[in-house]
Amino acid sequence: MDVFISLWLFTDKLQNQEPFPLDKVFDKFCRGICIHGPFFDQVLGYWKASRENPDKILFLKYEDLKEDISCQLKHLAMFLGVPFTEGEEKQGVVEEIAKICSFDKLQGLEVNRKGLFVTGIPNENFFRKGKVGDWSNYLTSAMVERLEKLIQEKLDNSGLTFQLSSTASDV
Template sequence: MHKKEKLISMETSPLPKPKYLKEDGLSKECETLLSTLPTKSGWTIALYNYQGHWHYARQLQGVLSCQKHFQALHNDILLVTIPKSGTTWLKAILFSLLNRTRFHPTQDDHPLLSNNPHMLVPFLERWLYMEEENPDLSSFASPRLFASHLPYASLPKSVQDSKCKIVYLCRNPKDIFISLWAFTNKLRLQEMGTNSIEEVFDKFCEGVTLYGPFWDHMLGYWRESLKIREKNYFLTYEEMKEQPDLHLRKLADFLGCPFSPQEEKENMVGAILEICSFKMMSNLKVNKEGKLSYSEVNNNTFFRNGEVGDWKNYLTTEMVERLDKICEEKCDGSGLKF
């Protein structure tokens, strides 16, 4: 090949896909399972329905490995959300809360100042068990803090059978939809174009979204929180935004690490909320320029505006009525309201 031809070839060859869009390197078990599952076009990549919820291929491999190998300890803490419910914020809060004696929230070398929260509180099925079939978790400090987007019925049996505590963060589905629409459009490659809000709204209402249907996901944890309150803490994003100091104290009590009178005097609650604030985290260099090693997603995609009620700027009256009707019908009699 001549030098000029070689240059042209290099310029026109497609760039490698980021990890979050790859579907190769799957185990034989996963490939066999995928061939039997219902599949639909997703928001960025094909989705497969497993145990009543939608997953992409590499993530499903992580789900299978997690279900097979993860052994929960009685003092483990698991933060669960459906995507775009405020996961990044609550990861930061729980990490700061549980590690406040090791890392005071006002110290200059606090881990949150140089790490995205997703790197400090690892996802089980979307990182640890997606990278390795059976990772060694022995180096994690006690109590171990993990995160997951798994629906309750798909959690590893050891989680359901143990005394480990589950914190579930819920959010108004209308805001989840807008945040997810904006987020997934950032993940699409240029040649893929962007999803129209109308197209993905139909998918969302049909339950075809990552880990969806959203109503089944939320109701699963809501019902568990009513049955076993000492194990399951159900919190809404809206409540946390409205009274963050109150709910941070409640989380501390639930997790068995209440604030001491001395900590209250020193305003530990305020210090934690400050370092975990949207303004603080979104302006850090690591969150402006870095990316997640396990997925190659840019850190800045996790910080849009963090506001309640942003859906009002995007959804038509007809969209609002359709989504409200779905929520009313699906949650009827459950006690869960938005």
């Protein structure tokens, strides 16, 4: 649910007024009132489309990338029609791409430390820790519980799952 936290930070910086309180933004997110519409409807729409058209739509989850980046890069290359050759794999091309595209590398780029998003929001606001489940550390225990129930309810019987973490400390 790192998307929620990013939306909150984005919304927070978008306004030329006092930041929106997290609890208010969180409530709107849970009720499907977001800048870009109901989050779960959109995600499930893409998920369903990727199941119906696996040759045209690749659905990647951050959790999967963090778990096994090499496997996911090979899958992406295959999807794009340019699979890695045996020689490229032996030469460590996959691992080199993983290193170049790593969270730490991207976070450290000058454009991401000093640049601005098109809305004027500093790019650095879109980077936190790059850890799966870190979103729960930005929410109260009650918020984490509410969000986990909502995720279970919205994604039930869809085949789509997210790695959840109930280790939030009260914020």
